[in-house]
Amino acid sequence: MTRRKRRVGTANAPARLGRIIPMLLLSLLIVALGVPAGLAVSPGFLGPARPPEPAAAGPWQQLPATLSDAGGSGSRANMKPLSADAPVPAAAAVAAQLDATLKTDGAGSFTGVVQDAATGEVLFDRAGDDVRAPASNIKLLTAAAALRTLGPDRRFSTKVVAGATPGTVVLTAGGDVLLGAGDSAPDAVLGHAGLGTLAQSTVRALQQAGVSGPISVLLDDSLFSGPALSPAWSPDDVAAGEIAPIFPLALNSARFDPGTTTGPRPQDAAMTAAEAFTARLVEAGGAAGLSVTPGVARATAAQKASKKTPDDGGGQAGQVLAAVESATVSQQVDLLMRTSDNYLTEVMGRMVAAASGKPANNEGAVAAVLQQIQELDVPSATLRAVDLAGLTLDNKVSARQLSALVRTITSGPDLRLRSALAGFPVAGLTGTLGSRYTDTSTAGGAGLVRAKTGTLNTVIALSGYVVDADGRLLVFSFIGNGLTPGAAGNRTALDRTASALAACGCR
Structure with a gap:
């Protein structure tokens, strides 16, 4: 089977994005994690209070103006801070937006799920239970399992x-x-x-x-x-x-x-x-x-x-x-997520197996990681994994399972998983998304969309989270299978769809 090579490493983002932006975004996100649990919205995503002076957007959505549509449908002029009072988007309005963007370039099809992170309410569902080859999106499983089993502060x-x-x-x-x-x-x-x-x-x-x-x-x-x-x-x-x-x-x-x-x-x-x-x-x-x-x-x-x-x-x-x-394990998970490092992911899986009392081999690693996912109450009865890097079409995961896992990372009760947040590549800025979200149809998501990428020859996937224009945290997963190899429009379709979520004030 011929595969399109996964691009490992961080491409240079356009100079106009600036180098300080990703650190600012991630630092603000990490600061938000300290809010006590038990509030109406996940403690990890209650942002700072509204600033005393009028602001065009919440601090997590301060974007380079040159990369967003400041005057059109993607305008963020009226965005509100992230808060427990932010309205949940209407499912019908979300579906109308995404059905217009989530289209294949040639053969194959996309499945997808979008959920409100705080409530779990499903806002978009296109064949979300269909299990598919997820490519490198399967690395999310190992990231979560490593943080739970080994702990964020563990060193080797x-x-x-x-x-x-x-x-x-x-x-x-x-x-x-x-x-x-x-x-x-x-x-x-x-x-x-x-x-x-x-x-x-x-x-x-x-x-x-x-x-x-x-x-x-x-x-x-x-x-x-x-x-x-x-x-x-x-x-x-x-x-x-x-x-x-x-x-x-x-x-x-x-x-x-x-x-x-x-x-x-x-x-x-x-x-x-x-x-x-x-x-x-x-x-x-x-x-x-x-x-x-x-x-x-x-x-x-x-x-x-x-x-x-x-x-x-x-x-x-x-x-x-x-x-x-x-x-630390937290830092290594950050690296494997950001750069989609196949080797590091497989090693981390074997370390999870060893810590779980299982053989530190391929089979033990897969079993140990899946056990951790089950313990997180992610619906996993249909999930099948034969490796952890995502290099085979034999892996089968649904968009609903990946969306549920991202929700668990962002909003679940196990705070160890919050350490994975910074590792999600930031659109247009870091990791495997560093060179994406730069054209007019996707630039509205630059700096806002945070998602794990996945690419094989006939597979493309994107799973992550985004704060919409009303200040509501959404989690999502989109998986394309049976696609025309090399068709550039498929990646653009995923990026445009995630950007639509970022701009959504879907009522």
Whole structure:
């Protein structure tokens, strides 16, 4: 099956949008999350009080004027602040708007659901219960499951421990696949933990133990089990770098270079990272007079640290010599949502499985994620998942299920899920929506629509949330299947439809 390549990374938004806008929008949104629960509207989306001076729009809807229709039907001149008193749009009026925009360009069809976030009232329903291939919209499931199971503040530790054999250290994978090759970068997500820093800390620990070498490095990446590739993935996608064999240790989310987000990937990302660590250890050791043997091998069961092994002068076997910590799960979820990172999503699913007591393999990851979705009371009887990245047509999810999940994230009782809000790409500004919403038919949604994208050769999807012109929070999901490959009008149809919701004062 031929697929249109998913575009990973953030395209440059037009200069007129400014770089401060996404941070302003998201900061205001996060501030709103602190409002106590129990109010008429979800605590996460009660905005600040009306400012004392007249304002053209609520602060969450301050847009670059050049990207919106300031004088036509999309005018926001009369928009009101988000509040519990904002009127719920009339379903018939919403349907009239969306039926005019949600049309395919060629073959196939769109399904869709729009709900009022506070009440759950369905405002638009086009075959909303039909299960369809959702492409990368299925990543929403893993994002929610990771935040619930692991917690937003959890970090993954990459450790170096003393080996069972004198003169060996074991690089032990802990699930961080966003490692950097150099020094740790505390303000970054990708590269938050650096192998250079880990190597320097390891050398210091060995020096303090009086070890002079030679030291050899072993790799323990046994945290994950089973086949590293899902049988559902096309070899063509693997060859193209859409995905790669899954390991619990990798540099740059299994990319050769942090600045390159397309093309072939390392086929053994754990070994690639271990070799990079060993090279750094050789450098750091040489500068400190510690002999380190180049090269690395996978540790056998006998070579892994055993607490029964006596102290050999380099630390008792199993003793942690050095460690670096990843960015938080919340930050990693933000990244996987914003850039639609296939590799990171699959790794996060396996970490959910491990935390749930399930095998950390493809099947365990899918089962663990689906269990979490069921516990969120999202209607999931018909939901089927065979991978978590969304690279196969065998996944089946309905627009109603995705809309319900987005509503749970924005307005449900589990406040851990609010951490996913900032990861939804912002139309015209960030992530996979950064280069969209720039033409006259969709620009009215720029800065307002926040949605997860999904694209395969014959599939396109968009699920997210938006505050309408009256200040009402709406959640939505639109899924197109059986589409004409490469037909540009399908993406425009989704963007125009979401923009119509943003402009809606549908009475």
